[in-house]
Amino acid sequence: MDISFVQYNDVLPLNDVEEVPGLEPRTLRIHGLDFDSAIDVLINDESTPSFVIADRRTIIAQVPDGQKYSTVRDISVLSSNFTATVRSKLEFKFGKDPKKITGLRAMMQMFLKVLFTTPGFDAFAKQLGGGTLTLIGGSIDVHNNPSLVAGLAIAISRTVDQIRALQARQPKIPDDERLLSAEPHGIHYDPATTALVARVELVSQSGVRAIANLEL
Numbered sequence: 001m002d003i004s005f006v007q008y009n010d011v012l013p014l015n016d017v018e019e020v021p022g023l024e025p026r027t028l029r030i031h032g033l034d035f036d037s038a039i040d041v042l043i044n045d046e047s048t049p050s051f052v053i054a055d056r057r058t059i060i061a062q063v064p065d066g067q068k069y070s071t072v073r074d075i076s077v078l079s080s081n082f083t084a085t086v087r088s089k090l091e092f093k094f095g096k097d098p099k100k101i102t103g104l105r106a107m108m109q110m111f112l113k114v115l116f117t118t119p120g121f122d123a124f125a126k127q128l129g130g131g132t133l134t135l136i137g138g139s140i141d142v143h144n145n146p147s148l149v150a151g152l153a154i155a156i157s158r159t160v161d162q163i164r165a166l167q168a169r170q171p172k173i174p175d176d177e178r179l180l181s182a183e184p185h186g187i188h189y190d191p192a193t194t195a196l197v198a199r200v201e202l203v204s205q206s207g208v209r210a211i212a213n214l215e216l
Contacts, residue, residue, distance in 0.1 A: 130159035175205035
């Protein structure tokens with residue numbers, strides 16, 4: 001049985017952000033299109049201690065203590081919805097009530113699991129794994145960036161081949177969970193965040209599409 005260990009959330013679009021003057025602790029007023037489904041606010045990738053949905057288009061969020069004196073570089077308002085778009089955010093974590101997953105989520109979870117598995121790690125399938133984690137942790141400079149980009153592209157291709165081979169031996173898998181293709185878009189090294197970034201479009205045999213945003 002496939003138990004969900006990937007938490008999916010959409011990142012809601014924002015219009016603008018302003019600091020609430022004279023308020024302690026440091027607080028931001030965030031404006032957007034529709035915050036009714038908001039469940040969390042990340043400020044510089046750190047979850048806010050508290051936030052209030054003032055109205056459908058406005059959130060008042062406390063800046064985390066660790067970011068009190070930092071420049072606010074990034075804000076994400078997470079939704080409880082999931083549509084597998086370019087705004088979707090994935091986190092590897094078990095929820096409070098893990099459940100069996102099916103369909104699009106099962107296909108994406110399988111892809112991510114194999115992509116981040118290092119060959120040799122699975123005692124029952126020594127060859128299984130895209131090997132993406134081997135790209136992380138080494139020294140990075142302008143000379144080896146192309147090899148990192150190529151390495152991720154190869155890992156994605158290897159993952160697709162392995163999943164197809166696995167699923168070919170499982171005739172009962174429904175078409176919306178069966179991987180047809182995974183096409184990487186815009187793989188690049190971001191010197192500002194020292195991260196390897198890519199978007200991967202997954203397509204199932206039923207024609208359902210999803211986008212996995214990767215930042216390593």
